[in-house]
Amino acid sequence: MTARLKILAINGSERDGNTADVLRHAAETAEQRGVDFEVVDLRNTWMERCGPCGDCNDRTIACELGDGVSGVVRKMIEADGIVFAAPVHGFGTASLMQTFIERAGVGYLRFDRPLSNKVAGIISVARRYSAGEVWAQLTVNALLNRMIVVGSGFPATVHALHRGDALKDDEGIKNVTRMIDRMVDMIQLLDEHRRLTGRDDLLPSGDVNERVGLALNEMTVSA
Numbered sequence: 001m002t003a004r005l006k007i008l009a010i011n012g013s014e015r016d017g018n019t020a021d022v023l024r025h026a027a028e029t030a031e032q033r034g035v036d037f038e039v040v041d042l043r044n045t046w047m048e049r050c051g052p053c054g055d056c057n058d059r060t061i062a063c064e065l066g067d068g069v070s071g072v073v074r075k076m077i078e079a080d081g082i083v084f085a086a087p088v089h090g091f092g093t094a095s096l097m098q099t100f101i102e103r104a105g106v107g108y109l110r111f112d113r114p115l116s117n118k119v120a121g122i123i124s125v126a127r128r129y130s131a132g133e134v135w136a137q138l139t140v141n142a143l144l145n146r147m148i149v150v151g152s153g154f155p156a157t158v159h160a161l162h163r164g165d166a167l168k169d170d171e172g173i174k175n176v177t178r179m180i181d182r183m184v185d186m187i188q189l190l191d192e193h194r195r196l197t198g199r200d201d202l203l204p205s206g207d208v209n210e211r212v213g214l215a216l217n218e219m220t221v222s223a
């Protein structure tokens with residue numbers, strides 16, 4: 001029996017609030033299409049901030065901070081698609097997601113770009129201001145990781161202030177639904193290609209990483 005396809009969502013909110021509600025809606029959409037959907041709540045993840053070492057740009061091995069980030073990275077590597085979802089705080093990305101992008105991106109992902117050709121979807125949640133800027137920041141991070149970013153037409157930005165408001169933003173929720181549907185379409189298409197060709201190296205571009213490589217099997221990743 002073949003394994004079920006899976007989307008992993010990273011929730012960068014400090015609370016079980018609007019972003020969590022939007023992701024519950026996204027989960028329903030994916031599961032109706034037969035794709036598993038798991039949420040990693042960064043608020044429940046042991047995550048240190050970047051330390052004072054400043055070695056990142058010169059290191060050729062993964063970050064030595066032994067917290068829960070490596071386990072989330074492993075989950076992302078095992079997933080077929082990844083949703084990055086964050087609220088807007090102070091006109092920018094809420095700090096949990098910002099920390100995660102720094103720690104995972106520079107500490108682990110930049111070496112061999114193990115998320116290459118995974119399908120990405122981006123959601124930002126805000127009362128109103130800078131929803132687009134945060135959406136764009138998360139999008140370029142997905143592109144940096146050579147993911148296949150799938151859109152909904154209009155960006156999946158959801159406008160909400162108080163708990164419960166997110167699900168009342170009809171247009172925002174419609175954009176999230178369409179984005180998840182299109183992610184599922186793309187994930188299934190890539191899976192079909194994988195099964196038909198018997199090849200795992202989807203869309204091999206033949207390019208090399210801009211960094212000195214760290215073989216994935218050398219990466220220290222805690223369970």
Ligand SMILES: Cc1cc2nc3c(=O)[nH]c(=O)nc-3n(C[C@H](O)[C@H](O)[C@H](O)COP(=O)(O)O)c2cc1C
Pocket residue numbers: 013014015016017018019020087088089090091092125126127128129130131160161162163
């Ligand atoms: C510390 C803080 C800063 C915020 N800054 C902004 C902001 O700059 N722009 C905006 O539109 N909303 C801002 N908001 C509102 C949140 O983005 C909004 O309430 C969102 O629905 C919260 O999502 P959550 O419930 O998933 O955390 C801020 C909220 C907090 C708590």
